[in-house]
Structure formats: C-alpha cells, structure tokens
Amino acid sequence: MTMRDHGEMLSTLARADAGRIKAFAETLIDDLGEITVVESRTGLVMLPMRDTAGGTAFHLGEVLVSEAHISQGGTIGYGMRRGRDLEAAMAMALIDLAAACGSGADACAAFCAQEAAAQAEQDRQTLRRVEATRVDMETF
Amino acid sequence: MAYVATRGGERAIAQSERLFREAMGQIDMTRVAELKAALPYLVDRVMGEASLYDEDLAALALAQTGGELYEAVLVLRAWRTTQPRLGVGAVVEQGTLFTHRRISAAFKDIPGGQVLGPTLDYSHRVLETDVLAGKPFAPPLVDPATAPAPAYQPSVSAWQAANDLVDLPLSDKVAGEAIADVTREPLLFPSKRAHTLQSLARAETGSVLALGYAAMRGYGQAHPTVNELRLAEAEVMVKHPNGTAFSAGRVKVSQAEVVSKQGEKLGLGFAATFGWNEVKCISAATLDLNAKGAPKGSATEEEFFLYHTEGVEASGFCIHFKLPHYVTFQSSLDAMRDAKAKQVKEPAE
Numbered sequence: 001m002t003m004r005d006h007g008e009m010l011s012t013l014a015r016a017d018a019g020r021i022k023a024f025a026e027t028l029i030d031d032l033g034e035i036t037v038v039e040s041r042t043g044l045v046m047l048p049m050r051d052t053a054g055g056t057a058f059h060l061g062e063v064l065v066s067e068a069h070i071s072q073g074g075t076i077g078y079g080m081r082r083g084r085d086l087e088a089a090m091a092m093a094l095i096d097l098a099a100a101c102g103s104g105a106d107a108c109a110a111f112c113a114q115e116a117a118a119q120a121e122q123d124r125q126t127l128r129r130v131e132a133t134r135v136d137m138e139t140f
Numbered sequence: 141m142a143y144v145a146t147r148g149g150e151r152a153i154a155q156s157e158r159l160f161r162e163a164m165g166q167i168d169m170t171r172v173a174e175l176k177a178a179l180p181y182l183v184d185r186v187m188g189e190a191s192l193y194d195e196d197l198a199a200l201a202l203a204q205t206g207g208e209l210y211e212a213v214l215v216l217r218a219w220r221t222t223q224p225r226l227g228v229g230a231v232v233e234q235g236t237l238f239t240h241r242r243i244s245a246a247f248k249d250i251p252g253g254q255v256l257g258p259t260l261d262y263s264h265r266v267l268e269t270d271v272l273a274g275k276p277f278a279p280p281l282v283d284p285a286t287a288p289a290p291a292y293q294p295s296v297s298a299w300q301a302a303n304d305l306v307d308l309p310l311s312d313k314v315a316g317e318a319i320a321d322v323t324r325e326p327l328l329f330p331s332k333r334a335h336t337l338q339s340l341a342r343a344e345t346g347s348v349l350a351l352g353y354a355a356m357r358g359y360g361q362a363h364p365t366v367n368e369l370r371l372a373e374a375e376v377m378v379k380h381p382n383g384t385a386f387s388a389g390r391v392k393v394s395q396a397e398v399v400s401k402q403g404e405k406l407g408l409g410f411a412a413t414f415g416w417n418e419v420k421c422i423s424a425a426t427l428d429l430n431a432k433g434a435p436k437g438s439a440t441e442e443e444f445f446l447y448h449t450e451g452v453e454a455s456g457f458c459i460h461f462k463l464p465h466y467v468t469f470q471s472s473l474d475a476m477r478d479a480k481a482k483q484v485k486e487p488a489e
Binding site: 006007008009010011014015041042043044045046047048049050051052053054055056057058059060061062063064065067069076078080081082083084096123124125126127128129130131132133134135137 | 397
C-alpha cells in the first residue's frame with residue numbers, strides 16, 4: 001500500500017459510521033491474535049489555519065479526538081477520530097493493523113471502499129443542495 | 141480596621157447552587173442531543189469562544205449552565221485543561237476548505253461564483269407564532285441542483301493578487317509546535333500576528349461586534365467591504381506514527397476577508413473562527429483591517445480590542461465585583477467621613 005493509499009484509507013476510517021466500523025472491526029479480532037494496546041485515550045489536536053491577509057499560520061483552537069495505538073509483533077495499528085468515541089478509534093486501529101498484517105487486507109479494502117463511496121455520495125448530496133443556492137446575477 | 145475572617149455562608153452557597161440547577165432539572169443525553177440538533181449556531185458560537193471543538197461537550201455545557209454563555213464557555217475552557225495535547229494538525233489552507241457558503245460584496249463575478257449556502261440574510265423576519273398554538277412549523281426542503289457545487293475554492297484575495305489589486309505576503313513556513321500560541325505564552329504588545337488572530341478566533345462574539353461596529357461607524361481609519369465571507373468545513377490533518385498524513389475528521393469554520401482602499405492597492409483584514417459565526421468574523425476582520433496605526437486607547441488599537449474581547453477574562457472581572465469588597469469599600473467610607481470631619485473642623489473662610 002502506498003502512503004497516499006494508506007492516508008486515504010485512514011481518512012475514510014476516521015469519518016466512517018461509528019456503528020459500522022465497530023461491527024466490522026469485531027470480525028477481525030479473532031484472526032489478529034494477541035495485541036498490545038500502547039494508547040487508548042481522548043486528547044486534543046490544535047488546529048492552525050492560514051491567514052490570507054498576512055500569510056501567517058495561527059491557531060483556531062483545539063479539536064477533541066480519540067486515539068488508539070496498538071501493536072502486534074512490530075506492526076502498528078493506529079486510529080484517531082474526531083469526538084470521544086474510544087471504541088470507534090480502537091476499531092479504526094484494528095482495521096489499520098489487519099490491513100498492515102495482510103491477513104485481513106482484502107476485507108479491509110472492501111470495507112473502506114464501501115465507506116468511501118458512502119462518504120462521497122454524502123458529500124455529493126450536500127454539494128447539490130449548496131449548488132441550489134448559487135446566484136445567477138443579471139446586470140440590467 | 142483590619143481584615144476579618146468570617147464564616148457562615150456554606151449552607152447558603154450550597155443551596156444557591158441547587159436553586160440555580162433546579163431550574164434546569166435533570167440533564168441527560170436526550171437533552172444534549174436535542175440542544176445539538178436544535179441550536180447548531182449557538183453550539184458553534186460556544187465552541188469558537190471556548191476554542192474547543194466538540195459539539196457534544198458544547199451542548200452539554202449549554203445544558204448545564206442553562207444557556208448562561210459566559211459560564212458555558214468557562215466550563216468548557218476548564219474541561220479543556222484536563223486533556224493532553226496530542227499534537228498540532230497541518231495548517232488549513234483556503235483551497236482545501238469544503239465550502240458551503242462563499243460570497244463577496246466587493247466583486248459580483250468572483251471565480252467560482254457567489255454561493256449563498258445556508259443563510260437567513262434575505263428572509264422575512266417573521267416569528268412563527270402558530271407553533272405556540274400547536275401548529276408545527278415545517279419549512280420547505282431544498283430542491284437540490286442536478287450537479288454538485290465545486291467543493292473547493294481559492295480565497296478571493298488570491299485572485300485579486302493575481303490581478304495586482306492586493307499585495308499578499310508569502311506564507312510563513314512556521315508549522316506545528318513552532319506556531320505562537322496564546323494559551324501557552326503571554327499576550328505581549330505589539331502582538332505577534334499569530335497571537336492576534338488566535339485571540340480574535342476565541343474572542344467573545346458580542347464584544348468583537350461592539351468594537352468592530354465602532355470601527356464601521358467611523359471610529360476607525362478604514363471602512364470595510366466584505367471581500368469574501370466563507371462558511372466551510374476544514375479537515376483536521378494529523379499523522380500516523382509511520383508518518384502517513386490523514387484526516388481525523390472535519391470541523392466547521394468561518395472566515396472573512398475585508399478590504400478597503402489603501403493608496404493604489406487594497407488593504408486586507410482577516411479573521412476566522414471555529415463554527416459558523418459570520419458576525420464575529422466580519423467584525424474581527426474589520427478590527428484587523430483598522431489595527432495598523434490606530435491611536436492609543438482607541439477601539440481599533442490592538443491592545444485595546446484584544447484585552448476587551450477576551451470573554452472569560454472580561455466576564456470574570458465583571459462578576460468578581462459581586463464578591464465581598466467590605467474592607468475596601470469600608471476604607472472608602474472612612475476616607476469620605478474623614479474628609480467631611482476635616483471640613484467641619486476647618487470651615488472654609
């Protein structure tokens with residue numbers, strides 16, 4: 001998996017429906033064997049933004065996230081999602097680990113593709129509603 | 141006269157807190173969910189001023205404080221300090237904002253066009269009183285367009301710079317922990333630009349409006365025109381331990397650019413905040429536009445507006461006056477009595 005593919009997979013998992021990601025991660029646990037939990041916690045990510053007038057990066061504020069960091073035999077599984085759902089972050093880390101181990105790679109890819117399609121469709125519907133508010137101006 | 145140790149208020153204090161909370165009754169997840177769904181703009185405002193993004197926590201803070209906004213922001217800022225900082229996200233660039241609303245009052249034909257998004261700007265302000273008579277208010281739904289709007293747009297100022305209307309400085313290369321942070325460093329003057337914009341991002345909306353409005357009415361040097369107003373969602377870009385960049389989710393942000401003529405070019409003011417809060421961004425950007433060269437002690441002077449728009453400090457200072465000042469007030473009375481007695485002893489000739 002390329003770094004870009006990996007990034008897209010993680011972004012999809014971070015935004016995936018909490019119920020579905022937990023249910024899917026459950027199906028991977030038996031095959032993964034013994035796992036070490038390095039971190040399972042909530043915390044904050046400071047979010048900076050670019051100021052278009054001065055070119056300066058400045059902080060907007062902090063975003064609450066849930067983080068899960070697990071490992072198995074030197075392979076890392078990692079999850080970070082907005083909000084305080086530690087189980088969903090752990091589910092993300094389990095999928096990341098399963099995809100990296102290779103054992104559940106195909107199932108993980110299929111799950112991610114399904115979630116990515118749902119997210120793309122959700123964005124499309126949002127933007128169709130936004131487009132309805134476009135102003136067609138006419139100068140007299 | 142001396143400091144006097146007193147006791148006896150414990151019961152009254154405990155009961156007064158009960159009296160306050162009794163009015164709101166039991167708070168459960170249903171109430172938090174209802175507040176989040178019913179009052180998204182209020183939730184946004186509280187998240188922005190608390191500089192903590194989480195809708196559930198903001199709705200809970202509103203529920204717990206009965207909508208006393210200063211208390212809601214304070215309890216969120218206090219909670220924020222219990223959490224570790226796990227990192228700093230990548231800098232959000234304008235071209236990566238998932239855009240819901242983008243308008244310009246300066247140019248009709250901005251690249252990408254004018255997209256109104258969600259707004260009450262052009263609506264009749266009519267209170268739906270039938271609801272109180274038992275008839276639900278069910279607003280008509282949007283008729284979606286066939287094709288989606290473009291998700292991403294550059295800033296209007298970038299287009300103006302390409303047309304030689306504004307001079308835009310190059311973006312700084314500061315990132316991560318190196319970005320100045322007012323929650324970890326004192327605010328000193330002249331303020332670092334990163335401190336100014338962060339302070340405005342977490343400033344109290346009403347205070348920013350009051351001072352921004354003063355500038356708009358003429359107590360400033362520059363009259364603003366809204367170059368760009370945008371409501372959007374920003375990706376929170378973080379890193380996997382192996383270095384892969386990914387988005388941990390999206391957060392709602394607002395940003396405003398305002399312009400005024402400065403010599404042969406346009407001068408720009410900028411502001412942004414968490415959540416969708418247009419009035420705050422336009423007002424804050426107006427203050428930014430007016431700050432350069434503002435007279436000492438004026439509403440548009442940086443030190444003046446940054447100190448006076450920090451809601452937690454301002455409300456805290458205001459409410460501290462409710463606390464017992466018996467000793468200091470008594471000393472004022474003593475001074476008044478002394479002055480009076482002196483006048484009696486030494487009548488004016």
